[in-house]
Amino acid sequence: MPQSEPQLKDQKLYEDLRKEGNSKEKSARISNAAAARGRSSVGRKGGESGSYDDWTVADLKKRAKEIGLTGYSKKNKSQLITALRNH
Structure with missing residues (x-):
C-alpha cells in the first residue's frame, strides 16, 4: 500500500x-x-537547539544516519551541516 x-x-x-x-x-x-x-x-x-556549527563531525554523521540521509560519510563538516539543514 x-x-x-x-x-x-x-x-x-x-x-x-x-x-x-x-x-x-x-x-x-x-x-x-x-x-x-x-x-x-x-x-x-520549545527551547533553543544548539547550532550544528558547535557539533563535532562524528555527531553530525550520527544525526545524518538517524534521519536517513545517504552519502554523509564522505562529506566534510560544512557539507554535513548543509545537508542536515536542507533535509
Whole structure:
C-alpha cells in the first residue's frame, strides 16, 4: 500500500517555515502544532537547539544516519551541516 502524503493543517505557515530554511519535517511539525494549539503557545513551548556549527563531525554523521540521509560519510563538516539543514 503506497504511503499517502502527510496532511498539513496550516499550509501557509508550513510554506513560510520552508522559505526560512527549515526542514520539511520540522515545518510540518510546527505548522500542525500551531493549528492544533495556537501559534502563540507553540512559540513558547520549545527551547533553543544548539547550532550544528558547535557539533563535532562524528555527531553530525550520527544525526545524518538517524534521519536517513545517504552519502554523509564522505562529506566534510560544512557539507554535513548543509545537508542536515536542507533535509
